[in-house]
Amino acid sequence: MPLYTDNHIKIYNSLTGEKETFTPISEGYVGMYVCGPTVYSNVHLGNVRTFMSFDVIFRYLKHLGYKVRYVRNITDAGHLENDADVGEDRIAKKARLEEIEPMEVVQRYTVDFHNILNKFNFLPPSIEPTATGHIIEQIEIIKVILEKGLAYEVNGSVYFDVLKYNETKPYGILSKRNLEDLMHNSRDLDGQSDKRNPQDFALWKKAEPLHIMRWPSPWSDGFPGWHLECTAMSTKYLGEQFDIHGGGMDLKFPHHECEIAQAEACNDKAPVNYWMHANMLIMNGKKMAKSTGNFILPTEIFSGDNPHITKAFTPSVARFFMLQAHYRSILDFTNNGLLASEKGFFRLMDAINALDEITPTITSTFNIEEWRQKCYEAMNDDFNTPTLIANLFEAVKIINQLKEGTATITEDDLALLKTTLHAFAYDVLGLVNVTSTESGTEKLSGAVELLIQLRQEARANKDFATSDKIRDELAAAGIQLNDGKEGTTFTTN
Numbered sequence: 039m040p041l042y043t044d045n046h047i048k049i050y051n052s053l054t055g056e057k058e059t060f061t062p063i064s065e066g067y068v069g070m071y072v073c074g075p076t077v078y079s080n081v082h083l084g085n086v087r088t089f090m091s092f093d094v095i096f097r098y099l100k101h102l103g104y105k106v107r108y109v110r111n112i113t114d115a116g117h118l119e120n121d122a123d124v125g126e127d128r129i130a131k132k133a134r135l136e137e138i139e140p141m142e143v144v145q146r147y148t149v150d151f152h153n154i155l156n157k158f159n160f161l162p163p164s165i166e167p168t169a170t171g172h173i174i175e176q177i178e179i180i181k182v183i184l185e186k187g188l189a190y191e192v193n194g195s196v197y198f199d200v201l202k203y204n205e206t207k208p209y210g211i212l213s214k215r216n217l218e219d220l221m222h223n224s225r226d227l228d229g230q231s232d233k234r235n236p237q238d239f240a241l242w243k244k245a246e247p248l249h250i251m252r253w254p255s256p257w258s259d260g261f262p263g264w265h266l267e268c269t270a271m272s273t274k275y276l277g278e279q280f281d282i283h284g285g286g287m288d289l290k291f292p293h294h295e296c297e298i299a300q301a302e303a304c305n306d307k308a309p310v311n312y313w314m315h316a317n318m319l320i321m322n323g324k325k326m327a328k329s330t331g332n333f334i335l336p337t338e339i340f341s342g343d344n345p346h347i348t349k350a351f352t353p354s355v356a357r358f359f360m361l362q363a364h365y366r367s368i369l370d371f372t373n374n375g376l377l378a379s380e381k382g383f384f385r386l387m388d389a390i391n392a393l394d395e396i397t398p399t400i401t402s403t404f405n406i407e408e409w410r411q412k413c414y415e416a417m418n419d420d421f422n423t424p425t426l427i428a429n430l431f432e433a434v435k436i437i438n439q440l441k442e443g444t445a446t447i448t449e450d451d452l453a454l455l456k457t458t459l460h461a462f463a464y465d466v467l468g469l470v471n472v473t474s475t476e477s478g479t480e481k482l483s484g485a486v487e488l489l490i491q492l493r494q495e496a497r498a499n500k501d502f503a504t505s506d507k508i509r510d511e512l513a514a515a516g517i518q519l520n521d522g523k524e525g526t527t528f529t530t531n
């Protein structure tokens with residue numbers, strides 16, 4: 039088991055714009071917070087990519103021996119349609135349109151989120167807190183900020199006073215914006231808001247009469263501002279200062295900027311040592327958007343049921359494809375890219391499986407320790423998964439030469455090669471070992487043949503209810519049974 043002390047990870051810190059050597063606040067422990075999804079629709083593939091980047095970071099830190107507390111929240115209230123504190127609550131709107139309870143919306147899409155992440159073999163975070171479960175903590179933070187004179191109440195709503203805050207602490211340090219430019223570029227409020235200044239943001243909003251999601255507070259029956267939940271939950275579970283805060287690039291401003299301001303206002307210290315941001319996912323070179331049709335749901339990748347792809351891909355192939363880009367690079371999702379990754383993925387899996395058939399000798403023609411070190415160096419360099427994967431393919435080459443007999447390996451080196459490959463492919467990258475022959479039809483046909491046999495037995499026993507049930511359930515799963523003279527065959531659609 040490798041130890042964290044042997045490894046010096048460098049992390050690109052969005053706050054400083056530099057790669058910095060990672061030094062956790064408490065030796066051996068890492069606190070990491072990642073902004074989770076707002077659960078009002080099926081999880082977007084771009085979000086899956088962001089969470090996957092942090093899943094790999096979580097896995098790698100654990101692999102090095104760190105004790106990691108990974109907090110990823112669920113936003114189930116407070117996120118309005120427009121980031122400037124206007125519009126309907128996203129969850130309440132969906133509930134109104136579908137004539138269901140907001141909590142039904144939350145439940146449906148939280149389940150969807152977990153299902154998709156499970157398919158992609160994500161590790162669950164250590165804590166997954168919800169905004170609605172931390173209303174009291176959020177109210178307490180508002181009280182502190184009001185006491186410090188950095189917020190004001192108007193008509194039952196409370197706003198953070200960005201101008202006042204900026205007098206002593208710079209607002210915009212993360213996104214490299216300065217307040218004067220922001221003010222210059224923003225429109226007047228036209229008297230439509232209670233805010234003193236357009237840059238101010240809501241800590242608490244008084245609920246309109248028809249707004250369902252509301253809680254009592256000292257100021258009004260209302261709901262917390264979107265940025266506040268992350269400050270409340272990260273402080274509660276990770277402390278006033280913690281190691282890593284992550285999220286998608288789009289959250290840098292205003293969300294993360296506001297988180298910094300809130301925490302600084304409360305505790306007079308920077309809440310986060312390393313800010314990390316995952317880049318966007320686009321499709322076929324363009325922004326992914328439902329409205330333009332340039333869009334794919336994660337489930338459609340697994341079923342192949344989308345015009346932008348020519349076949350279904352197993353989740354590990356899609357995962358492998360996404361990790362072939364560094365988390366700070368834009369990832370272009372294309373059918374050709376997936377097809378190429380599929381080939382590479384199966385080459386890697388087949389090579390790992392072939393290790394069991396290799397007979398060691400008394401000498402090695404490779405320096406396995408050096409190769410292993412290169413794998414660690416790749417991940418230590420700001421979690422560079424594409425470089426790591428390139429190193430894994432170096433091992434594939436070695437394994438193929440060993441198979442062909444053009445190279446040799448000692449027993450110890452073979453063991454080291456195997457444990458290292460397993461560690462990086464399965465534990466760190468989170469891939470699942472499926473071989474090209476197992477992944478598709480062969481595995482399926484075995485199961486379907488069994489069901490066809492059971493159906494024949496049922497028919498022989500005149501149990502037509504069972505035989506029809508087998509046929510109908512298979513049809514519902516996209517498998518058609520065709521009864522012919524030669525027996526029953528099946529087709530998939």
Ligand SMILES: [Zn+2]
Pocket residue numbers: 072073074268293
């Ligand atoms: Zn957040």
